[in-house]
Amino acid sequence: MTDFSEQMTSENPVQKSRLRVFLDSDIFYTFKRSPVAVVSTVVVAILVLSAVFAPLIAPTNPFDPSSLNLMNGFTPPMAPNAFTGESFLLGTDDQGRDVFSTILYGMRISLFVGVAAVLFAMILGITLGLISGYLGGWTETIIMRTADVQLTFPSILVAMLIFGIAKGFTPIEYRDQMAIWVLIIAIGLSDWVQFARVVRGATLVEKRKEYVEAARLIGRKPYAIMLRHILPNVLSPVLVIATISLALAIIAEATLSFLGVGAPPTQPSLGTLIRIGQGFLFSGEWWILLFPALTLLTLALSVNLLGDWLRDALNPRLR
Amino acid sequence: MSDTVLSIRDLSVEIPTRTGIVKPVDGVSYDIQAGEILGVVGESGAGKSMAGNAVIGLLNPPAHIAAGEILLNGNRIDGLRGEAMRRLRGKDIGMVFQDPLTSLNPLLSIGDQLTETMLTHLPLSRSDAEKRAVAALEEVGIPGAAERIDSYPHEFSGGMRQRVVIALALCAEPSLVIADEPTTALDVSVQAQIIALLKRLCRERGTAVMLITHDMGVIAEAADRVAVMYAGRLAELGAVRDVLTQPLHPYTAGLMASTPLASAGKARLHQIEGAMPRLDKVPEGCAFHPRCTYAQAKCRAVPAPHISDAHAACWFPLVAEKVS
Amino acid sequence: MLAYIIRRVAQSALVLIIVGLVAFSMFRFVGDPIENMLGQERTVEDIERLREQLGLDQGFAVQYFRFLEGAVQGNFGVSYRQGRPVAEILIERAPATLELAAVSAILAVIFGIALGVFTAIRRNGFTANFIMSASLIGVSLPTFLIGILLIYVFSVELNWLPSFGRGETVQIGGWTTGLLTESGLKALILPAITLGLYQMTLIMRLVRSEMLEVLRQDYIRFARARGLKDRAINFRHALKNTMVPVITVIGLQLGAIIAFAIITETVFQWPGVGLLFINAIQFVDIPVMAAYLMLISVMFVAINLIVDMLYFFIDPRLRVDRAGGH
Numbered sequence: 025m026t027d028f029s030e031q032m033t034s035e036n037p038v039q040k041s042r043l044r045v046f047l048d049s050d051i052f053y054t055f056k057r058s059p060v061a062v063v064s065t066v067v068v069a070i071l072v073l074s075a076v077f078a079p080l081i082a083p084t085n086p087f088d089p090s091s092l093n094l095m096n097g098f099t100p101p102m103a104p105n106a107f108t109g110e111s112f113l114l115g116t117d118d119q120g121r122d123v124f125s126t127i128l129y130g131m132r133i134s135l136f137v138g139v140a141a142v143l144f145a146m147i148l149g150i151t152l153g154l155i156s157g158y159l160g161g162w163t164e165t166i167i168m169r170t171a172d173v174q175l176t177f178p179s180i181l182v183a184m185l186i187f188g189i190a191k192g193f194t195p196i197e198y199r200d201q202m203a204i205w206v207l208i209i210a211i212g213l214s215d216w217v218q219f220a221r222v223v224r225g226a227t228l229v230e231k232r233k234e235y236v237e238a239a240r241l242i243g244r245k246p247y248a249i250m251l252r253h254i255l256p257n258v259l260s261p262v263l264v265i266a267t268i269s270l271a272l273a274i275i276a277e278a279t280l281s282f283l284g285v286g287a288p289p290t291q292p293s294l295g296t297l298i299r300i301g302q303g304f305l306f307s308g309e310w311w312i313l314l315f316p317a318l319t320l321l322t323l324a325l326s327v328n329l330l331g332d333w334l335r336d337a338l339n340p341r342l343r
Numbered sequence: 344m345s346d347t348v349l350s351i352r353d354l355s356v357e358i359p360t361r362t363g364i365v366k367p368v369d370g371v372s373y374d375i376q377a378g379e380i381l382g383v384v385g386e387s388g389a390g391k392s393m394a395g396n397a398v399i400g401l402l403n404p405p406a407h408i409a410a411g412e413i414l415l416n417g418n419r420i421d422g423l424r425g426e427a428m429r430r431l432r433g434k435d436i437g438m439v440f441q442d443p444l445t446s447l448n449p450l451l452s453i454g455d456q457l458t459e460t461m462l463t464h465l466p467l468s469r470s471d472a473e474k475r476a477v478a479a480l481e482e483v484g485i486p487g488a489a490e491r492i493d494s495y496p497h498e499f500s501g502g503m504r505q506r507v508v509i510a511l512a513l514c515a516e517p518s519l520v521i522a523d524e525p526t527t528a529l530d531v532s533v534q535a536q537i538i539a540l541l542k543r544l545c546r547e548r549g550t551a552v553m554l555i556t557h558d559m560g561v562i563a564e565a566a567d568r569v570a571v572m573y574a575g576r577l578a579e580l581g582a583v584r585d586v587l588t589q590p591l592h593p594y595t596a597g598l599m600a601s602t603p604l605a606s607a608g609k610a611r612l613h614q615i616e617g618a619m620p621r622l623d624k625v626p627e628g629c630a631f632h633p634r635c636t637y638a639q640a641k642c643r644a645v646p647a648p649h650i651s652d653a654h655a656a657c658w659f660p661l662v663a664e665k666v667s
Numbered sequence: 668m669l670a671y672i673i674r675r676v677a678q679s680a681l682v683l684i685i686v687g688l689v690a691f692s693m694f695r696f697v698g699d700p701i702e703n704m705l706g707q708e709r710t711v712e713d714i715e716r717l718r719e720q721l722g723l724d725q726g727f728a729v730q731y732f733r734f735l736e737g738a739v740q741g742n743f744g745v746s747y748r749q750g751r752p753v754a755e756i757l758i759e760r761a762p763a764t765l766e767l768a769a770v771s772a773i774l775a776v777i778f779g780i781a782l783g784v785f786t787a788i789r790r791n792g793f794t795a796n797f798i799m800s801a802s803l804i805g806v807s808l809p810t811f812l813i814g815i816l817l818i819y820v821f822s823v824e825l826n827w828l829p830s831f832g833r834g835e836t837v838q839i840g841g842w843t844t845g846l847l848t849e850s851g852l853k854a855l856i857l858p859a860i861t862l863g864l865y866q867m868t869l870i871m872r873l874v875r876s877e878m879l880e881v882l883r884q885d886y887i888r889f890a891r892a893r894g895l896k897d898r899a900i901n902f903r904h905a906l907k908n909t910m911v912p913v914i915t916v917i918g919l920q921l922g923a924i925i926a927f928a929i930i931t932e933t934v935f936q937w938p939g940v941g942l943l944f945i946n947a948i949q950f951v952d953i954p955v956m957a958a959y960l961m962l963i964s965v966m967f968v969a970i971n972l973i974v975d976m977l978y979f980f981i982d983p984r985l986r987v988d989r990a991g992g993h
Contacts, residue, residue, distance in 0.1 A: 173682050176967050181926045188948035188956055192697035275809045282811045283933050285948050305823055328807040433894030445885035450907050460893045
């Protein structure tokens, strides 16, 4: 048998770097072996990186009015424009904007809203979950009842409503600018419930454990107990919910923008682009619709697949 | 002489697993006559249920019959598949499972479940089948059968439910009934009743019974003959009285010695050293030799012989000749 | 059982009250409530009369109560955009949405259950696996994208089906139906598929997983041991037991269909209450938004309640007050 005594002495414990631990872990192993997981992660990574570095990658900035030439409008993909002779990878829209660039910038908005909304929902949900689980009593009842009431309705409806109300409170001049933020809050607010429920359940379980009792006796404040002790135990299921929520948030944002109650044409997301594109479907400029649609489809599908895989991988029952 | 209803010859069931091929049934042979109750006894994992599943054709893939023959009333049935096998089930072979609570569909009344079974196998009209259903319930001793025919399973107690299960197994009048741990899930007080019921019904109808159990007490109470299984192999086969009072196989002897008896007073319970091997790690030679106090060189090298009735699968049985 | 019913009804009432509160708050605090109720064509007397009626100088609770009173009588105020009473507009457009929802729901339920059962029974077959993979895409595809895709294929390229509107409709009493004309039926096809596809996928996956679970149960094994035919086992035993948990979900989904109609109606410019709602949001037409909200809530709550009650009829184990020996 190999002699590990050298390595295992207390003066010289073997410290693996965090990265090493991760690469050696079970979960990375399952990940490597699942083609679905690897492909979808790669795709998501590509899309995210292109969105983040859009200003560097995009040939033009389609939202800088000075860079636009109306004459470029309606150019088909990869064909030279009849008037200016410029050609564009994926064609141009009615305003002469390069579709490839609009997609990159559009993805930025889509991803930004999606991620921000999920983060918002997570923070709100986790906080409310911790509070209601830990404090119990009336606080818990109120929070959970509200959650139940909200759950009676499809979340997209809730998001629409919040958007509409917020719009009512916003003076007209600011509406376009505020739209993105309102969108984030609306989608986030429609989604906090599942986080809250999971966290509350876990809090109830942890609350009974002795180390919480001990911390309380020492005089630690409730919020400290909640943050330091209970929260780490809850992260695994939260992570799974978060990934799936991200896919749903991206689709929700796309839907809202498509319906016209989301990202405005001045700051379009993929959904807005699709809305614009639909108008040109019958007149033959199919590329204005197709490419944003395909991009959205790829993004949603990959994040979904990743979330599905993650859920199966982290499911204790299947292990 | 009564006819042989079931004849199993050198039956082997194999399950391919990642660690190798597991043989929950390895070269087992026994017969059951009409009206006779054969007890199949052994520890959990010994393979007794598998043999029963193989007979009725309900082996879960990848488990399959690898060798041997199964004959029902003289006809080979081990090769039957699909529709042919389905016709036998219920009609020629009945089965009783362990847990009466989960054996019955909670959403159908027991009258419905009885009637449908009978209509599937017997040429009856619906009203005849319904009348027979009530009669079946009465036969198994359920009071107020006519009123309770439309009740649902959850409205019965555990013992009553098992009676219903027995009624269901017998309602199409099979010639063989396989009872897989029929009393294990029941209260002790109810166990005796169920055993008595099973005995009576099968004697009256001349049904052959394969009574699978790990409980020696049930065997002593109910069985005419007994087959002792160990690690998928048959250890001993013989009349209950003989096997229980004069076991030939060291394992059987160990089993008998470890069965708590009221008459034994405060003597410490005997234990057989070690544990039954996992089915993918059955030792060379005789499967029992690592735990056998009488083991000798031959036992470690050569697998125990296949046996016929009134014998033990042992190179050095405890009693060399049967005392008649 | 009675206690349970009472509790559920109380819960439902609570939800309605809260929703009513939200709707009322929208009415009262976003924009001008007088304008909300009367529209832009109003006289000074109207304003005074309404001010008193609404009790704008009185407490919050009184105003809320008056608002509810009006709502129950069907008075939801006047739409900003159209200058007509909201109730009138809603009644006019409701049949379009209801027909669409009903047809989609029927399609979704029938195909969902059928495919779910099929993929459960033939779980290792090629077709089954193919259907399951396709369903994953169905769940990831946003509804509006499905609609647009269908339009592109069937309207633009093939020119078989119309891409917007309801086609010709026939007026029967207070109801306008598109089911009786050929163009009406044609116009219904693509939107119904779009609306129903997501629900169908959900139902299919649920039925499949529940049925697989049921098929693993002991009583199915026992039924096989009794020699029952496969068809009897799959449909009489397994399916019945599968439906119990599935029914609730289906019921809830049907409620969701009406809400998701908003998207489909927008894609196809279908003149229903969903499209009305979206336009209302775009123009901040508060009265319409509030009215839609309340109607939808009543509908959801009613559906939830009905579905819960349905349980009692399906699962005999829940009828506790029936005589039973134990």
